[in-house]
Amino acid sequence: MKTLTVVAAMALLLLYVWERVEIVRVGYQIERLKVKKVALERERDELQVKLSALTSPERIARVATEKLGLIPPQRGQVILVNVKPEAPAHGEPAMPDVKLARNEPVGKVP
Amino acid sequence: MAAAPYRGRRMVAALVLLSGFALILFRLFNLQILQAAELTVKADRQHRKAVSVQGPRGSIYDRHGKVLAINMEVPSVFGVPASLDDPSGVARDLSPVLRVRAGEIEKKLKQERSFVWIARKLDPEQGRRLERMPLGGIGVVMEGQRFYPKGPLLSHVLGFAGMDSQGLEGIERRYDPSLRGEKQMVVLQRDALGRTVFPKGLHEQAPSAGHNVILTIDEVIQYIAEKELEEAVTATRAKGGIAIVMEPRTGAILAMAVNPRFDPNTVQAISADRWRNRALTDTYEPGSTMKIFVAAAALEEKVMEPETLVYGENGRMVVAKTVIHDHDRLGWMTFAQVIQRSSNIGSVKTAMALGAERLYRWLRAFGFGERTEIDLPGEVAGLIKEPRDWERRSLASIAIGQEIGVTALQLVTAVAAIANGGWLMKPYAVSEIRDEKGRVVVQVSPQVRRQPISPESVHTLSKILEGVVTHGTGSKAAVPGYRVAGKTGTAQKIDPKTGAYSSNLSVGSFVGYVPADDPRLAIVVVIDEPQTEAWGGVVAAPVFRRVAEQALQHLGVSSQEPVKLAMTTSSEMARP
Numbered sequence: 273m274k275t276l277t278v279v280a281a282m283a284l285l286l287l288y289v290w291e292r293v294e295i296v297r298v299g300y301q302i303e304r305l306k307v308k309k310v311a312l313e314r315e316r317d318e319l320q321v322k323l324s325a326l327t328s329p330e331r332i333a334r335v336a337t338e339k340l341g342l343i344p345p346q347r348g349q350v351i352l353v354n355v356k357p358e359a360p361a362h363g364e365p366a367m368p369d370v371k372l373a374r375n376e377p378v379g380k381v382p
Numbered sequence: 383m384a385a386a387p388y389r390g391r392r393m394v395a396a397l398v399l400l401s402g403f404a405l406i407l408f409r410l411f412n413l414q415i416l417q418a419a420e421l422t423v424k425a426d427r428q429h430r431k432a433v434s435v436q437g438p439r440g441s442i443y444d445r446h447g448k449v450l451a452i453n454m455e456v457p458s459v460f461g462v463p464a465s466l467d468d469p470s471g472v473a474r475d476l477s478p479v480l481r482v483r484a485g486e487i488e489k490k491l492k493q494e495r496s497f498v499w500i501a502r503k504l505d506p507e508q509g510r511r512l513e514r515m516p517l518g519g520i521g522v523v524m525e526g527q528r529f530y531p532k533g534p535l536l537s538h539v540l541g542f543a544g545m546d547s548q549g550l551e552g553i554e555r556r557y558d559p560s561l562r563g564e565k566q567m568v569v570l571q572r573d574a575l576g577r578t579v580f581p582k583g584l585h586e587q588a589p590s591a592g593h594n595v596i597l598t599i600d601e602v603i604q605y606i607a608e609k610e611l612e613e614a615v616t617a618t619r620a621k622g623g624i625a626i627v628m629e630p631r632t633g634a635i636l637a638m639a640v641n642p643r644f645d646p647n648t649v650q651a652i653s654a655d656r657w658r659n660r661a662l663t664d665t666y667e668p669g670s671t672m673k674i675f676v677a678a679a680a681l682e683e684k685v686m687e688p689e690t691l692v693y694g695e696n697g698r699m700v701v702a703k704t705v706i707h708d709h710d711r712l713g714w715m716t717f718a719q720v721i722q723r724s725s726n727i728g729s730v731k732t733a734m735a736l737g738a739e740r741l742y743r744w745l746r747a748f749g750f751g752e753r754t755e756i757d758l759p760g761e762v763a764g765l766i767k768e769p770r771d772w773e774r775r776s777l778a779s780i781a782i783g784q785e786i787g788v789t790a791l792q793l794v795t796a797v798a799a800i801a802n803g804g805w806l807m808k809p810y811a812v813s814e815i816r817d818e819k820g821r822v823v824v825q826v827s828p829q830v831r832r833q834p835i836s837p838e839s840v841h842t843l844s845k846i847l848e849g850v851v852t853h854g855t856g857s858k859a860a861v862p863g864y865r866v867a868g869k870t871g872t873a874q875k876i877d878p879k880t881g882a883y884s885s886n887l888s889v890g891s892f893v894g895y896v897p898a899d900d901p902r903l904a905i906v907v908v909i910d911e912p913q914t915e916a917w918g919g920v921v922a923a924p925v926f927r928r929v930a931e932q933a934l935q936h937l938g939v940s941s942q943e944p945v946k947l948a949m950t951t952s953s954e955m956a957r958p
Contacts, residue, residue, distance in 0.1 A: 314524075317454040318506050324449040324531035329605035345935075347862055352940035 437563030437818075438526055439547045440592030442540060442554075444601040445813065449531060451540055451554070451646075453547070455524040457509030458502040461491050466519035476500065476520070479511050502545075503527045526563075528554075534643040536604050538659040539597075539635075539758065539811060542646040551657050553811065556759045557595050560815050560823075564589040593823055596814040598634035603627055606932045607637040611907070614925045615641045618890075618912035624661045624790040625925065627933060630798035630895055630904040632828035633807030635756070636933070638791075662754075662761040665787030666908065669873030669918070670855075671893050672745075672783030673729045675796065676736070677721050677846065679744035681839040685735045688718040688842055692728045699727045702774035706730055706782070718846045722854030724870060726782045733781030738769040741780065747834035748796040749806055750788055756809040757826075764788045783873060793893050794906035800843055801867075801895035801904045804835045848898050859892055859923035861930045863941030867901075868894015868926065870918035875911065887911050892922035896930045902939050905929055 325331070336342040413421065442451035459480065466472060473488035480487070480501045490498050503525060504512075512522050528543040541552020549558035566589035607625040615623045627637040644656045658664070680686040694712030698705060708725050720728030733741050745751070751766035765787035767776065779785040791809060799806040808829040815824040835843075847867035850856040855870045871891040877884035891908045895901040907922040907929070915921055934941075 314455050321454055321529045321531050328532040329602050352938055
């Protein structure tokens with residue numbers, strides 16, 4: 273009985289110590305991951321800046337015309353088809369339509 | 383007896399051990415209980431470090447989510463001169479990475495200071511190279527730097543932020559409270575090596591980032607406007623120019639181009655004069671574009687009808703002892719022709735029929751002389767005198783767009799009111815503000831300021847303005863396949879030296895909308911001091927055409943040519 277108590281006490285003590293050690297270990301791990309996260313976020317921002325600079329319309333136009341020898345489509349080469357069922361009544365700003373005006377797919381008219 | 387000496391030794395050993403334990407106990411008691419409070423504070427001071435952290439500044443996007451301004455952490459290098467043994471050696475090592483002469487770095491490192499910046503806001507690649515270099519007494523910290531990845535695109539609207547991420551101009555300034563990241567004190571716990579260990583409270587959040595601002599601007603239309611404006615300014619050797627593209631139904635700004643441009647990334651090198659968003663901070667005498675509103679007033683007040691005959695006095699009329707000329711010797715013409723051929727005399731006669739009070743009231747109704755209240759800083763109200771301050775010639779002058787100062791933004795907003803059937807909208811450049819997780823914080827909806835004119839008069843006026851383009855002064859604004867309505871303007875500028883109208887300084891402009899029967903775009907183009915040619919119909923109208931043509935294509939607005947007819951049937955069938 274006495275030995276059992278001692279063993280249990282030791283076990284508890286060890287558990288406690290292990291727990292403390294584990295907390296510190298995980299703590300360091302969390303910190304390491306945080307540092308990694310910051311680095312990745314930094315990389316993401318860096319890539320976003322690069323992407324944004326590379327996709328600027330000015331650059332695309334320059335590359336298209338100077339490097340690839342493309343020209344803007346001439347009159348008549350682009351035919352847009354009206355898929356809108358009806359024109360809104362002239363004379364109203366038609367407020368409910370307003371949201372559609374943003375991010376609408378090509379070809380739709382608010 | 384052999385036990386006695388052993389016993390004695392045991393006693394000594396026990397005593398030594400006991401006194402050792404007693405000493406430890408005493409020390410423990412001393413440290414843990416007697417000095418506990420004082421030492422805890424001391425330890426905390428060493429283990430914990432409170433730092434002020436600011437969340438990153440929010441980004442600015444165009445209406446399709448294209449990044450226009452973004453924050454990025456970039457490295458800055460500092461030195462601690464006191465802890466450097468060999469400043470010249472360190473300077474030699476740093477020199478190739480920083481691309482600064484070693485002598486300069488050495489000078490900085492030899493200063494009698496505890497902290498010195500060696501180089502700030504380097505590019506990330508330089509930072510990575512520095513991190514690989516084991517240099518004592520040199521440190522690298524990350525600082526938030528604002529980037530405008532598209533360079534000069536939209537610079538006058540975006541504005542810019544300063545070294546410490548504070549908005550100084552444009553959207554950056556107006557929306558600074560939203561864009562700015564949260565500032566917060568964060569307590570870090572460090573171990574003996576200075577590494578951050580388990581933070582005290584896990585619930586402690588990093589300070590939140592600033593909100594993201596989404597503009598109504600369409601990056602592509604902005605590019606088109608800037609490109610075409612620049613080409614025209616160069617071709618006419620003008621001093622500068624302005625082009626604004628607005629969505630008439632909502633008042634949303636799709637593009638706002640000011641020339642000459644500047645690059646907000648290198649703003650330190652540019653004079654403040656270049657930053658100004660002249661589309662709303664500067665007024666000019668609009669000239670003949672004002673005739674649109676004289677006509678609107680006359681139609682609504684039933685002073686004139688499109689077919690009313692007006693005599694052109696053969697191009698010369700005396701008003702208040704001054705002579706008013708027309709560019710052609712016009713005889714009898716209809717009121718519609720007065721606008722289409724931009725007759726000064728016809729317009730003056732119309733204004734006379736209206737009278738000073740009514741003309742003034744109408745111009746105010748269209749928003750002249752007051753701010754449009756756009757969400758951009760620096761806007762001016764323009765200048766329009768009250769009738770009691772008018773001189774004898776004023777009525778005639780105002781009828782042809784003199785003695786009145788307007789901004790390009792006011793002009794396009796007023797024309798948009800005609801385009802959308804009579805509603806004066808409040809122009810706006812920001813459509814949404816979102817937090818860092820993408821949740822909408824503010825959603826801007828279009829705002830009507832008032833309805834100055836009835837849909838019937840608008841309809842009549844629109845027909846007249848279409849005539850300006852089909853067989854009037856604005857023929858160069860015609861966009862093949864679309865109906866265009868608009869008006870040219872050519873205004874002499876006042877020579878600052880003489881105080882009188884200059885013979886060679888002028889402002890050429892065109893303002894209009896397209897497609898005329900269902901307007902998607904209202905556009906104003908102003909060319910300031912063109913040298914080759916003064917006429918708005920020659921210098922500004924072609925810019926309108928090119929911007930409109932490309933923007934309509936980009937927006938997918940189908941042309942009004944027969945091809946549409948063939949498709950209407952099928953889409954009608956698809957209708958529920």
